[in-house]
Amino acid sequence: MNRWRAWAAGSVDKGCGRTARGAVVAVVGVAAVLLAGCGALSPAPEVTRPDHLDITLIGFNDLHGNLEPPRMAHTVNGPAGPVAVPAGGMAYLASAIAALKARSPHHAVVSAGDMVGASPLVSSLFLDEPTIEAVNTMRIDFNAVGNHEFDRGWRELLRLQQGGCEKFTARQPCQISKPFAGAQFGFLAANTVREEDGRTLLPATGLKRFEQGGATVTLGMIGLTLRGTPSMVSPAGVAGLRFEDEAATANALVPQLKAQGADVIAVVIHEGGSTTAGVQETSCAGLSGDIVPILERLDPAVDVVVSGHTHQAYVCDYSRVNPAKPFLLTSAGQYGTLVTDIQLRVDTRTRRVVRKVARNVIVQGEAFTGAQGPVPMTAVVPSFAADPQVRSIVETYRAAAVPLARRPVGQAAGALRRTPSPSHESALGNLVADAQLHATRAPEHGGAQLSFMNPGGLRADLVPDEQGLVRYGQLYAVQPFGNQLVVKTFTGAQIRAVLEQQFASGSNTVQRPRVLSVSEGFSYRYDLSQPPGARISAMVLHGAPLRDDMPVRVVLSSYLDSGGDHFTVLAQGQDRRVGALDLDALEAYFRDRSPVAVPATGRITSAGRTAH
Incomplete structure (x- = not known):
């Protein structure tokens, strides 16, 4: 049983009784360590309850199986003018995520869909199993499935979640990993419903709880696939499914998450827009696209919307567009070239978010030479070392694919x-x-x-x-x-x-x-x-x-x-x-x-x- 399925399975023995879990839940924080001694006779030392708790929400989207650096650059303003920054590569993305995690003991990592599908040969040739294995090493929490997760049909999507070697496509699964273990993180699809019984194909929501000094804060996440998915994939791949309205689905789930104790609500959706702002700007300038009408109908109790699909990068305080909708809207572009660092401060007395800021971090890893010439590394933004575990996975599959690719x-x-x-x-x-x-x-x-x-x-x-x-x-x-x-x-x-x-x-x-x-x-x-x-x-x-x-x-x-x-x-x-x-x-x-x-x-x- 993989890590995600273990959390979802029902109850977790923590050594001093069992905690029932009716949803996908994880608990992290100082209190989990303190519980190790809960069987002792002497009273625990008194802990001062903090007046706030800071959470780091880390987001990316539209990875599309880009295990290797995609030979892309982002332009930023340096001391001497615009600078092109080489970006991407999953080994470097893993290190960037690890660095953001290290800054905060309370963190969650989410992907806003199209993690797989339309992938380069090194991943696609192996039915995107390499990408799932590489993301497993990053220890992310959830992926809200996008339209491309359905490219090979919903049964193959379930295989990527659950593991195994059952064959649903012309290509052979488990060519390298025998058997394939599946994703050790949760796939969410709240608005993807089986027509036969009205149940969601995958879980709709997830919870992650954070504890510190006697204070507990719960982050609730809703995962959504864009409603237009059936028009973007083969109808046979989504036969028997319907894709419901995104805003209506999310709005119905908000009170359910609140009833389960969620203090912070994040919508992770594979739908997006674009702005005219630069990659490192935090502006809603020129915001447009299909995400806007969804935001206009979304419950204002939502705190953050992590989006994708359009391959555009933006960080936007949507209250500047509509003061009645105080969402923080983000997207990390495409192909693992960016990762979004979202900082949330929660008042532990009112259990409300009192501060939320975000920035897109360029995943600078290695130089390359493109059609416009060399794109060297730069000191204008930080760089990241390659994660050795992810690099090993990439090298294994690259070695298997190279003879065919170079023919x-x-x-x-x-x-x-x-x-x-x-x-x-x-x-x-x-x-x-x-x-x-x-x-x-x-x-x-x-x-x-x-x-x-x-x-x-x-x-x-x-x-x-x-x-x-x-x-x-x-x-x-x-x-x-x-x-x-x-x-x-x-x-x-x-x-x-x-x-x-x-x-x-x-x-x-x-x-x-x-x-x-x-x-x-x-x-x-x-x-x-x-x-x-x-x-x-x-x-x-x-x-x-x-x-x-x-x-x-x-x-x-x-x-x-x-x-x-x-x-x-x-x-x-x-x-x-x-x-x-x-x-x-x-x-x-x-x-x-x-x-x-x-x-x-x-x-x-x-x-x-x-x-x-």
Whole structure:
């Protein structure tokens, strides 16, 4: 039984009676040491009750299995001007968290989701077991699961929590660790509910109690997954689940936590926003995003909101935005490059938070050379040594992955990037669409005539080395999900409807469209000044106008095939044929077409009011 499950199991023998536990609870502090002598006959010395107790809440989010430094930098102001600080790497993140813990005997560590999923090869190849093992060594308390924790389905998510080697994916679990022990911290998902019985898939809340000098303070935590998760993962991965409103779920749980003795309430949510403030500023300047309407409806009894999902870094006293909502809102960016240090002072008489401040700490660990040149270490901000235990885990899995990652697959004529053009297509998206069409064009492979590729499925740019060489690990970084290719027949009218959905797909409105890249030989025009249903025109397929009654064989990923990204029309279609993995198709394209040219981005034309 792992450490987290031991706390959740029911009662804990402390040597002087048993303490019942109906929730996920941990107790730390001086009083736990004093209890060791509670069986003695002599009275304990009188202890002066403190008038306050300080708690350090440590947060991070959107780690995405980045075991190795992600070759990213954060810019800060130094004595001589802006300075780029190299950041990230889980061995350094572990040391940064340990340093923050060492400053306070009363601490809790939480992750706001997407700890795993869309991960680099060293973690993803092993079903993210390495990331869970590395985080176990950090001794964190809770992770509020995000949308990417469902990438391989909810049963695989439960395996990561509980351990074991049951196979739920095409990849083999327990390749290195036999058996895999599972997470020794709690996964929380208060608004993820099983439709069959209305129970949450994972625990909704957690408690952690702190004791000092006769005073006890309890921190209650609510973990939330963003409500839009079903539109971001394969529907099969969340079948049988519903994702309820975030604010309503949290508000219903606040009085329950209060009844269990919680003095401080923290909401840990995989949803977020952005600000115009710098990484080390503590300002709400320009705060926007989907987190804002949630905050506006959240119970003001909440003290802290640790957020994620948008990969943005911010620390914001939300009372500056709305005085009736005195939350402290934080996010630590992405990939373990930052960790948030949240300081809470609790009045032990009123049992209320009387002071709360936070800052984002850059996880500076090692220098690197990027596209813009060397990024050296700097003394402007502190640096951290690599944690030896985490480094050992990373090295073990890296050694197992390197032979595959370094295998050459072909050459490219230039950098293939995800940067969107004015019409929101990208060179890399067009390349992947072309590769999918290439793999399925032959009649025996499906007879595809057109390919669609969603931008969210592209997780890294593809940049060849000085000799133009591209390696397997780079392709894997671009497409780490392991989707299969699916070929189906659609009418021209259905294709038009799909393209209309780009501008009306859930939260992705005309201001933030999710434009599909298309394969060579297909083109069209959109005009956002026209009403919905009349925005798409001039569809041409291989030199001929595409009529509404014309049947077309279309290849797409299994993610889009199931209606992912709100493209519900793509779940329709006839004569479905399942083919190879998307990654295998991309590798075959490099093998057959090297050196691969950089595709032009003129397949889609925007007119009238452009998207932003």
